[in-house]
Amino acid sequence: MAKLNVNGNLLEIDVEDDTPLLWVIREHVGLTGTKYGCGVAQCGACTVHLDGVATRSCALPVSAITPEQKILTIEGLGAQTPHPVQQVWAELDVAQCGYCQVGMIMAAASLLAQNTHTSDADIRSEITNICRCGTYTRVLAGVKLAAERMAANRG
Amino acid sequence: MTMKHAAPVNTAAGRVTRRNFLGGAAAAAGAFTFGFSFPLPQNAVAQTATPEVNAWVVIQPDDTVIIRIARIEMGQGALTGLAQLVAEDLDCDWSKVRYELIDPGANKARAMVWKSQQTGGSRSIRGSHDYLRLGGAQARAILVTAAARQWGVQPDTCSVTKGVIRHAASGRSTTYGAIAAAATGIAPPADVKLKDPMDWTIVGQPVKRIDTLDKLDGSLVYGMDISMPGMLVAIPKACPVHGGKLKSFDAAAVSSMRGVKLVLKVDDETVAVVADTFWRAKSALDALPIVWDEGENAEVSSETIAATLREGLSAPEAFVGNRAGDAKAVLAGARRVLEADYGFPFQNHAPMEVLSATVRWTPERCEAWVPTQAPDTALTAVVAAAGLPAQSCDLHIMRIGGSFGRRLSTEYVQIATRIAKALPGTPVKMMWTREEDMLQGRFHPVTQARFRGALDAQGNIEALHMRLSGQSILSYALPNLMTANGDPIVYQGLLADGPEGHLGYTIPNLLIDYAMRNPHIRPGFWRGVNLNQNAVYMECFIDELAAAAGQDPLAFRRRLMRNHPKHLAVLEAAAKGIGWDTPPAPGRARGIAQIMGFGSYVAAAAEVSVTNGQLKMHRIVAATDPGHVVNPQQVDAQVAGSFVYGLSAMIYGECTVKDGRIEQENFDTYNVLRLDEMPEVEVISMPSGGFWGGVGEPTIAVAAPAVLNAVFAATGKRVRQLPLKNVDLNVS
Known part of the structure; x- marks a missing residue:
């Protein structure tokens, strides 16, 4: 039995201890925005926030997570109003097939929550998600623009 | 007919409510605006009760224009471009355009009214622009006829602007939404004309994709x-x-x-x-x-496959793909012959969704x-x-x-x-698991090439023999398309003529032939297909000949390209973009490449440095002439994405075989390019008109040879066997 706090909802889920968080989110909680890409924490399509930190959920067993830890999925990000990263992604038409983009957005949102004065080099080294369509140039532009806006809003 | 009404929706508990910005109505009302009116998500337009104007167009009473999309959207942006083509000749208000997907059974039931749905070969736009524009123009004519009948005037006295029909003489006007119900049953006039490209206002514009928003909050159902x-x-x-x-x-x-x-x-x-x-x-x-x-095949390995292909490089029997003069005879008597062997490995498509x-x-x-x-x-x-x-x-x-x-x-x-x-x-x-996807792929075919090139005393190419050896996709996937020349798509970009992809060099004595050698690993159509390795082979060897002749790679190519102005134009543009005429900064070096494929002319110029054996790709400039550009910002996205795909393949892409099976099972052993390695990309789009070429694939082919030629300029090392990860770039 896993006890998880997903997007602010405390859930009790009857799964085996070794079940990766990704599959609990997708199949038991029913939130399919978080994607399966590799299952070995390589590609980042499964990125969620664990207490605000971008975390690859596909190789993280639910038994390693406590009910006190806050899990945020793409469905919970900007649930009231779109997150600045989502808004910028729409403005710059970043997504192609879109499959990896939820992970990209979660990774970017986590990075910017920690530091809106991030450099090109930081973004390049911190966002290690794989995109096979090849959206990287717009991802880079998008993170920079979102960073500027978030920094401006914080004064 | 449409997908979403039949598809189940996610029903499990815990799903958050749909974000307000996703509702088209909410966005339009200003609850949240992106500065562009986004269409409703796809499932919101399905199952409309409104009768269609024709197969391509449904217009709802509120002036919403639903355009049917028969080709497949998989990230390449075709959906938006196809809608633009219909909308252009329809003269509708682009901000009111939504889309609907067509299922193949519906297409069959209506005698294939939506034509081919097959989506590959960079063919979506170039393979359907004519009937889509006609579909839009006919829908416009039907709607105008309906209005003219109501007003008792001649249709040709009416005009249309953004979905508003006007009869200037009487001052009357109506909208597509208001008249659509009266258009049912009206046949389009026989003489509908398509707009002159000079008059396009939607096609050619960098409009945003109309299917983006539900990709950004996780709600799109893949x-x-x-x-x-x-x-x-x-x-x-x-x-x-x-x-x-x-x-x-x-x-x-x-x-x-x-x-x-x-x-x-x-x-x-x-x-x-x-x-x-x-x-x-x-x-x-x-x-x-x-x-x-x-x-x-349990004993087969990469080494045994390579040996089989190597035998094909000198085999007496081969299919002929392109021949001029007598290359073999000239080579036999030539004063100076340059030889080189190249190789390109199996690669997996590795799409993010297995x-x-x-x-x-x-x-x-x-x-x-x-x-x-x-x-x-x-x-x-x-x-x-x-x-x-x-x-x-x-x-x-x-x-x-x-x-x-x-x-x-x-x-x-x-x-x-x-x-x-x-x-x-x-x-x-x-x-499928990622591991199954990697093992059971339909792999980029494995091939090798052997070149023999003869240079005369002035450094001109007298003769060139290019022998391809390796795997045929068609012989496995579509054997009914094999011809007397074997697999016709083996020669992508190397053909003597034709609109699909012909060689941009005139060489007096030329032989390009092919020894088919098919290993048991199943091949498939991998983005760019055979253009990818053909461009690496040809463009790198041309560079070798230029170096052997002691000539600048661009100047050397210009002399071979006098009869190929479109090939040359994109090459010149890419070279200019990288600053070919001015020396690079110390420690940096440049390379160029060009090819024609999928009906388009493409070139790339790269600037790199190699430090302690480490390659850094600083800049890459692409030039593309696809004839017509439907959406420039989507062309930018496709070209930039093509570099990612092509450079991933060049640096990392390799599936090896041991004990009969593919060895790489996931991204930890089949790495791809990530953001940290992505060079700056500059896209020069230069449509010259008069033809329609594809955009999704051709640029992939020039990414690798442009970088590899720059690597040679930086290090003096020729990389002839891909991928680059296996090559030591340290200068000894």
């Missing part, structure tokens, strides 16, 4: 995301040695594991576990004892939800595996998380249907 009541999950595993068989498996060893419902033989080479969730199915499959009959298909089979009916690039073939696969009459089978198009040619094949659709047939009445979602 094939993998389907859920329906009572659904089970199946994971297949096929013999890792292609062509081998499933000998036996011990279902009893796993059948008591939690959630496991069924362990079954799917076909001669495939076993599958069906369970209530992915993880339980995977856990059981991992624990399942399986015995394979690996067959005659293969899946969901099927519900009953003795009366079979229904499938399938991400596919080939809807018609996929439906045929469902029918074949279901064992039911065609009219009892249906296939709903699902959105795709990248594909790059992988889903042109349909074997996974058969596997999914066979599994569902074993569980009558139960919807079964078949999902």
Whole structure:
């Protein structure tokens, strides 16, 4: 039995201890925005926030997570109003097939929550998600623009 | 007809409510605006009760314009471009455009009114622009006729601006939405004319994609995301040695594991576990004892395959793809001959979303939800595996998380249907693991090339013989398309003439021939197909000849390209963009490459540095002439994405074979380019008009040779065997 706090909802889920968080989110909680890409924490399509930190959920067993830890999925990000990263992604038409983009957005949102004065080099080294369509140039532009806006809003 | 009304929606608890910005109405009302009116998400426009104007266009009373899209959107942006083509000649208000997808059964039922749905070969736009523009123009004519009849005037006295029809003489006006109901049954006039490209206002504009918003909050339902009541999950595993068989498996060893419902033989080479969730199915499959009959290829390795191909490089018999003069005779008597061998490995498509298909089979009916690039073939696969009459089978198009040619094949659709047939009445979602996807790919074909080039005293190429040896995609995938010259697409970009991809060099004595050598690893159409290795081979060897002749690579090419002005124009543009005429900064070096493929002319120029054996790609400039550009910002995205795909292949892309099977099972051993290595990309779009070329693929081919030629300029090292990760770039 896993006890998880997903997007602010405390859930009790009857799964085996070794079940990766990704599959609990997708199949038991029913939130399919978080994607399966590799299952070995390589590609980042499964990125969620664990207490605000971008975390690859596909190789993280639910038994390693406590009910006190806050899990945020793409469905919970900007649930009231779109997150600045989502808004910028729409403005710059970043997504192609879109499959990896939820992970990209979660990774970017986590990075910017920690530091809106991030450099090109930081973004390049911190966002290690794989995109096979090849959206990287717009991802880079998008993170920079979102960073500027978030920094401006914080004064 | 449309997908979403038939597709189940995610019903599980915990799903957050749809974000307000996703509702088109909310966005339009200003609750949240992006500065552009976004269409409703796809499922919001399905199942409209409004009658259509024609097959391509439905207009609702509120002036919403629904454009039917028959080709597959898989990230390449075709959906938006195709809608632009219809909207242009329809003269509608682009901000009111929504879309609807067509299922192949609906297309068949209407005598293929939406034409081919096959989506590959960079063909979506160039293969349908004419009938889409006509469809838009005919819908416009029907709507104008309806208004003119109501007003008792001649249609040709009416004008249309952004979906508003006006009769200037009487001052009357109406909108498409207001008149659409009266347009039912009106036949289009026979003499509908298409707009002159000079008058285009929607085509050629950098409009944003009309299918973006539900990609940004996780609400878009891809094939993998389907859920329906009572659904089970199946994971297949096929013999890792292609062509081998499933000998036996011990279902009893796993059948008591939690959630496991069924362990079954799917076909001669495939076993599958069906369970209530992915993880339980995977856990059981991992624990399942399986015995394979690996067959005659169990000893094959990359080395034995390479040896077979190497034999083909000098084999006396070969198909001829392009011949001028007598290359062999001139080479035999030449004063100076340069020789080089090149090689290009197997590669996996590795789309982010692995293969899946969901099927519900009953003795009366079979229904499938399938991400596919080939809807018609996929439906045929469902029918074949279901064992039911065609009219009892249906296939709903699902959105795709990248594909790059992988889903042109349909074997996974058969596997999914066979599994569902074993569980009558139960919807079964078949999902592959990444590992299965990597092992059971339809791989970029393995080839080698041998060049012999003769230079005269002035450094001109007198003769060139290019021998290709290796794998034919068509002989495996579409043998009925083989010709007397073997596999005609082996010569992509190297042909003597034709609109698809002809060589941009005039060489007096030329022979390009091909020894077909087919290993057992199954090949497929991999984004860019054979243009990729052909461009590496030809453009790198031309560079070698230029160096041997002591000439600048651009100046050397110019002399060969006098009869090929479109090839040359893109090359000049890319070279200018990188600053070819001015020396690079210290430590940096440049390279160029060009080719024609998929009907378009493309070139690239790269600037790199190599420090302590480490390559850094600083800048890359692409120039593209696809004839017409429907959406410049989508062309930018495709060209930039093509560099990622092409450079990933160049640096990392390699699937090796040991004991008959592919060795790479995931991204940890099959790495791809990531953001940290992405160079700055500059895209020069230079449509010269008069023809329609593709954009999704050709630039991939010039990415690698431009960088490899720059690597030579930086290090003096020729990289002839890809990928680059295996090559030591340290200068000794």
